[in-house]
Amino acid sequence: MTVELLTTRDYEARTGETAEVQPKPKQNLTKETTKMLLHEELSRARIRDFHAESEEQRPWRRARAVRRWTRLARWAQNHADRHRTGD
Template sequence: MTVELLTTRDYEARTGETARVQPKPKQNKTQETTKMLLHEELSRARIREIHTAAETWRPWRHARAARRWSRLARWAETHAERHRIQH
């Protein structure tokens, strides 16, 4: 017994009629959507918590960055003076 593969295009070409496809009934995905929205809301809540925790550290980070840049500026100034004297 042999089976011949028959595509929709082959069927339409042989018979001259178009194959009608029955539309699938709509599935109710409210439960999946609710789960997805719950996970999204939980992740947004976690992100908000992270942002509020980061806000408390912001002044400390700005002060530390200012100290770091002032140290770098002092080093660059001494480095430039050293090279001006040698040349």
């Protein structure tokens, strides 16, 4: 079986009919979307880096928060004791 390549011009020449041509989609001449996607991807990469860095610091932050709340609880206990004895 052989297949003959037939272009639109060949078809019109052989049949005498004009073939309906599909309109071409509009070309996007601006590079704006590509630039925007690049900036979005860079932004996402920075956010991923920020999250990874914050995950590394999480144990340190928790330890600091424990020390801070312990200090605050000790101060509150001392404050309550001082005012309780004053009555």
